[in-house]
Amino acid sequence: MGGTEVNTAHRTPTEVGLSVVIPCYNEVENIAHVGTEVLAELRDLDFEVVFVDDGSEDGTLAEIKKFAATDQRVHYISFTRNFGFEAAFSAGYRYARRPWVLHIDADQQFPAAEARRLIEVAEQGYDAVFGVRNDRQDPRSRKLGTAAFHYVAARLLRIELPKDATAFRLVRTPLARAIVDLRLGTPYFLATVPRLTNRYTTVAVAHRARERGESKVGIRWLAGHAIGLFVAAGRRLTTLASVTALVACGLGVLLAVGEATGLVNATAGGVALLVLVATVLAVLALSVRFLVVIEASQARPRQFYVREATIPIDPVDLLFGPAGPRPGDELPGQGHDRAAIPGGVHR
Numbered sequence: 001m002g003g004t005e006v007n008t009a010h011r012t013p014t015e016v017g018l019s020v021v022i023p024c025y026n027e028v029e030n031i032a033h034v035g036t037e038v039l040a041e042l043r044d045l046d047f048e049v050v051f052v053d054d055g056s057e058d059g060t061l062a063e064i065k066k067f068a069a070t071d072q073r074v075h076y077i078s079f080t081r082n083f084g085f086e087a088a089f090s091a092g093y094r095y096a097r098r099p100w101v102l103h104i105d106a107d108q109q110f111p112a113a114e115a116r117r118l119i120e121v122a123e124q125g126y127d128a129v130f131g132v133r134n135d136r137q138d139p140r141s142r143k144l145g146t147a148a149f150h151y152v153a154a155r156l157l158r159i160e161l162p163k164d165a166t167a168f169r170l171v172r173t174p175l176a177r178a179i180v181d182l183r184l185g186t187p188y189f190l191a192t193v194p195r196l197t198n199r200y201t202t203v204a205v206a207h208r209a210r211e212r213g214e215s216k217v218g219i220r221w222l223a224g225h226a227i228g229l230f231v232a233a234g235r236r237l238t239t240l241a242s243v244t245a246l247v248a249c250g251l252g253v254l255l256a257v258g259e260a261t262g263l264v265n266a267t268a269g270g271v272a273l274l275v276l277v278a279t280v281l282a283v284l285a286l287s288v289r290f291l292v293v294i295e296a297s298q299a300r301p302r303q304f305y306v307r308e309a310t311i312p313i314d315p316v317d318l319l320f321g322p323a324g325p326r327p328g329d330e331l332p333g334q335g336h337d338r339a340a341i342p343g344g345v346h347r
Contacts, residue, residue: 012123013100013170017046020102021092023085024064025054027106029212031063034108039071041112047102049074050311052092055082068310077309080319087304089189090180093173095311101176103169107210110168114205118170127172127197130165130190131205160194162202180303 020038024031031051038049051064053076061078068074077091093101100122102115110131118129171193179192193200305319 011099013102013119014045014123016100017098018042018048018100018102018170019092019096019098019173020047020049020104021052021089021096022049022104022106023052023054023088023092024056024060024106025082025085025088026056026058026060028056028059028063030106030108031060032067033212034104034106034112035067035074037108037112038104039073042115046098047073048096048098050092050096051076051106052088053078054084054088055079075310077311077313078307080305080307083304086189089167090303091306091317093171093176093180094317095309095313096173096176097311099173101171101173103167103171105167109208109210110166111206111208114168115170117203117205118168121201121203122170126199126201127175128162128193128200129170130162130200130202131168132164132202133166133207134204136207159191161190162193162200165190165202168205 020042022034022038027034035049035051049071051068051074053061053064055078061076064076064078068076077095079087079091089103092103102118104110104112104115114131118131121129167189175193175197178196179189182192304317306313306317307319
């Protein structure tokens with residue numbers, strides 16, 4: 001997948017270059033702004049920009065194409081439909097062709113200039129550096145939700161996460177690619193990095209309010225994402241569920257004996273029975289969710305399908321046929337034609 005790095009294991013981003021991955025979903029108002037900012041702030045480095053259009057419906061792809069036509073370093077991957085945030089950055093990481101991946105969201109809440117702080121820290125020998133919002137410019141509900149999530153994950157469930165880390169990150173491409181190619185049933189990049197390397201850290205970076213468009217990440221999405229992580233990675237949760245089920249069964253037996261011998265009032269027994277049934281149903285729901293996660297992990301589902309791109313795409317990621325260039329072939333733009341590759345075929 002993507003180019004092959006040679007003798008870059010201990011070299012820094014400024015020495016070997018960056019793939020700047022920008023996932024986009026209905027960000028038509030931000031494309032030119034974020035692209036221009038990235039080109040200006042990283043102008044002295046060797047880098048490429050890879051926009052990943054996650055099936056946008058508002059003209060985002062057209063704006064990306066227009067911007068890509070202005071600079072040979074700018075490329076894009078466009079999905080056949082909306083596959084979600086994880087799929088979008090996974091595609092960018094998988095097809096990054098520089099030894100380091102810099103992830104920047106299209107909303108511009110993290111200034112591109114802050115990438116320098118990530119680079120400085122990475123040059124100390126880290127494999128991954130995550131930005132932490134300094135004076136976060138988001139609604140209070142989002143701040144409280146994030147704080148609660150990290151508390152439950154780290155303190156209660158003992159899931160190792162880079163503290164307060166965000167999607168604004170700089171990661172060695174082989175590491176990023178290894179993580180996304182795991183194709184977990186419940187992918188969670190932040191929780192997977194510590195499983196593969198201990199050379200990761202965080203650094204405080206500036207944060208600003210979104211100026212254009214609306215956030216595509218709502219409370220419902222965040223809650224579902226958190227529950228998926230807690231069930232998939234939090235072994236404490238499944239252990240607690242097992243213990244709870246055993247205790248409920250034991251109490252149920254005692255309750256039955258108590259009612260049979262007249263030691264327990266019928267009304268009180270009925271209420272207690274309802275509580276026990278509710279507890280068992282909750283444990284059952286959690287167990288079913290866990291089994292779904294395990295089954296999805298074993299199935300290794302496809303994360304996305306590509307409709308067109310300006311970089312070579314592996315045929316397995318193309319929905320409409322395997323024809324066309326494979327990773328490692330001549331890059332469109334290095335020759336005479338820089339047109340998109342719809343379905344993997346030169347236009």
